[in-house]
Amino acid sequence: MKIEKLELPKSAIDFLLAEGFEKLYPPQADCIKSGLLGGTSVLVSAPTASGKTLIAILAMLNYLSKNKGKIIYLSPLRALAAEKFSEFKKLEKIPLGKKIKVGISTGDFENIEKNLEKSDILVLTNEKMDSIIRHGIEWIDDIGLVIADEVHLIGDDNRGPTLEMILTKLKLLENKPQIVGLSATITNSDELSEWLDCTLVENNWRPVPLSEGVCDAGEVVMNDGTKFEVERSVRGTPIDLGIQSVKDGGQSLVFAETRTRSKSLATKASDAISKFLETKESKELEKISKQILAKNEHTDLVKTLATLVKKGVAFHHAGLNQNCREIVESEFRKGTIKLLSSTPTLAAGVNLPARRVVISNINRYNAKVGANRPISVLEYKQLCGRAGRPQYDDYGEAIIVGNGNTEDLIEYYIHGEPEPIISKITDDKSLRTHILSVVVTTPGIKKEEILDFFLQTLGGRQSRKPTLKFAIDISLRFLSSQYLIIKKGERYAATEFGKKTSMLYIDPLTATYFRDSIESVSKNKKHTFGFLHLISNCEEFFPKFSMRNKDYETASVMIENHTSELLEPISEYDCSRSLLALQAWITESSELSLSDSLGIESGDMHRMVETADWLSYCLREISKHVERADLLDELSDLRKRIVYGIREELLDLVRIKGIGRVRARVLFKHGVKTLDDLAKIPVKKLAEIDKIGSTLADNIKTELRKVRY
Incomplete structure (x- = not known):
């Protein structure tokens, strides 16, 4: 199916041709045949790199050429949202009878920017969209097209319920917006499409054919039965596989189960990979290495990365700051970095394909059970999806490193079906959070109406009605007992505290924890360390690092030095390493010092600062609500100290x-x-x-x- 034959305005066709699109991939053509340009809602279940972004663009161009309403593009992650925003920004050049404006908003859930209503296309994180709905913003009724990226993440414990709530609310809008869901290949895609009232478009086509296999004792067995040997070395199988691909002119992406292993694997690969570099590439990498050192504090992590990059190798994980991660991603895309060792977070984030993907270990640490567990088939398929660069490779390979269990791994992972998506909306935290938001946005709602609403979620379809009703009853009792909602006759309404909690976008449990703590705070003294403990101790705080044996003495000294600031007596066993890091940060510890003394890397500190900034703001707003005006200045100062990492004397x-x-x-x-x-x-x-x-x-x-x- 050719682009020029599509029923779109000439200016849109010209734009697409100029961007290099001539023919549609099979999943894209299937969407057109299913009525995408006629306004039909579709759920696209297709592999990574099968052209789902173009499906979104076609839907956008079609909608903008015929309608005046708004388009919402939902993304699970900020990094992905930023990537899509820069892609969609190009659409502003197209003359469609009006000037198109593309906007983005991914942070600060209580503040809804005024300029959002002026955008025709809005790129939002799921959480930001949820917050906009909670605020009852008027332009929600103007939404005519919703594109939800990575819909399969509805099954994610943390982020899934928010996406599920948004889609439930948007599909129930009076003007019935067109919904385009973009998903990885999932087993129960028919159930999802039925729930979303979408036509299912399922296609397993990939632009680069993928072969999957298992390597054991130096022999690789592929899913088509072919076998080949890998030259073995002391570096270990994952790196031997990566080096082989680079030697053949490809790039390798090696997935490691931990940060430490991702750094270790990259280090093992470096000397061998450096031999394949051309002089021009070596000079370029030397510059990149200097750039990493010039723009960052010289922690061991940064120095190791800079040394490895010179040799055409890098590692990637959440401990690296944004600057380092962006450099690594950019150089890997360009092909100057030949082998990248990464934790699996990369698979869910930015698009970085490689000819060969190596899964060094199928086990991952599972925090819930406190032990290693095998990854799911769905996660395995997500990792595989990175194999094969559409512009450069004729094929992609995904290889699991086995351990005498080749047949089992082939049967379970390679021939296995991804697990069905199971809703997490009925979990305690999700239910109390989202029931409160429903009561806030629908004052006077009855219990039966709350149940009816949740029966229309995916979780409602997957649960028995009595089970769901029982879970809702428990949440309503909690919200009532904590005075977040009140019942008048048969109807529920949110209290001012309930409304504030919902707008602040925090778990009602955290809000009550903050409120109760603030109400018992003594007057006329400083509480800085106590507030930091309160913030780092709540459910919402992330990332939370547990104490190591050598940290208890540090914590003990810190408590002794700040006893007068505590909200309640605590011991070193009530502390986390994150609390120690926050206290060190606001007393101007350098990234180097935090890394050396606490093992907290720059990327982790940045995320802690971001979370603590938001939670200190919430704490201040709740202090206002409970009329503790005496705490407001201190909390304002604390928030600035968290953001800047400074002592009090620098606030001015x-x-x-x-x-x-x-x-x-x-x-x-x-x-x-x-x-x-x-x-x-x-x-x-x-x-x-x-x-x-x-x-x-x-x-x-x-x-x-x-x-x-």
Whole structure:
């Protein structure tokens, strides 16, 4: 099916041709035959790299050429949302009788930006969309097309219930928007499509054929029966497989079960891979290595990464900060990095294909059971999906490293069907959170109506009605007992505290924990360390690192030094390593120090800061609600200290744009301690201070005038 034959405006066709699209892939053609351009809702179940983004673009172009409403593109992750936003931004060039505006919003769930209503296409994370619905924003009724990416994640314990709630609410809108669900290949896709009232488009076609196999004792057995040997070395089978692919002109992606192993595998591969590099590539990688060192503190992790990158190898995991991850991703895409060793988080995130994917171990640590467990077939298929680069490879290979169990692995993973998607909406946390949001957005709702609503979720279809009714009763009792909702006759309404909790986007359990703690806080003293303990101790806080034996002494000293700030007596056994890291961070510990003393890497610290910023904001808002005005200034200051990683004395200086933790401390050491000092110092003298310079000195003076007048 040719692009030029599609029933779309000429300007849209010209744009697609200019972008290099000429013919549709089979899953795309199936969508057209199923009525995508006629406004039919479709659920596309197809492998990675089978062209699902173009399906979304075709639906968008069709909708915008015929309608005035809004398009929502839902993404499970911020990184994916940013990737899609830059792709869809190109659509603004197309003359469709009006100027198209593409917008994105992925953070700050309580603040709904005013400019969102001006966008025709809105790229949102699932959580942001949920928050918009809770706020009852008027333009929700203008939504005419909803594109939900990675719909199979409805089965995810953490993020699944939010996506399920959004889709349930959107499909029940009066104007019945067209829904386009994009999913990996799943077993119960027919159940999902029926629930979403979509036509199912199922196609297992891939642009690059995939062969799967198992390697054991140096022999690889592929699913088509072919066998081949791998040259074995002391580096181990996963790396031997990766090196073989690079030697043949491909790239390799090796999935490791832990961060430590991903670094270790990359290190083992480095010397062998460096021999395959051309002189031009080596020079380029030398530059990239210097760039990594220039832009980051020299922690062991960063130094190791920079050393490995020089040799055409890298590792990728959540401990790396955004800057390092982006460099690694970009260089792997370009092909300068030949072998990448990664934790499985990469498979669910950005699109980084390689000719050969190696699964070094089928076990993963499962925090719920506290032990290693084999990965699911669905996760295995997601990892495999990265095999084969459409522009460069004629084939893709996914190989599991076995251990004397080749036949079992082939039978279970390669020939196995992915597990059906099971809703997690009826879990305790999900139910109390989402029942509260339903009561907030539908004041005066009856219990039967709440049950009717949840029966229309996927979880409602998959549960027995009496079981669901019982679970709803328990949640309603909890919400009532904690005064988040009240019952008048047969009807439920949210209290002000319930509304505030829902808008803050936190678990009602966390909100009540915060409220009860704040109400018992003593007056006329500092509570900084106590607040940090409260924040890092709640369910929502992430990532939470457990203590190591050597951390207990640090915690004990920290508690002793801050006893007066505690909200209640605690011992070192009530602490997490995350609490120690937050306290160290707001007293200006460097990334290097955090890495050396606490084993907390830059990427982890960044996510902790992000979560603690949000939770300290929630804590302040709940303090307002319970009329503890005496705590507001301290909580405002604490939030700024968390964001900037500074001691109290620098709070004044960081109000100026361009001054962060490092520059503020440098200025402070030079006697510039307040905004008054900053106003008095001549611009020439300011420019002479280390890390300032003339351009920044001028900017600081300009920003200072804005803040002060």
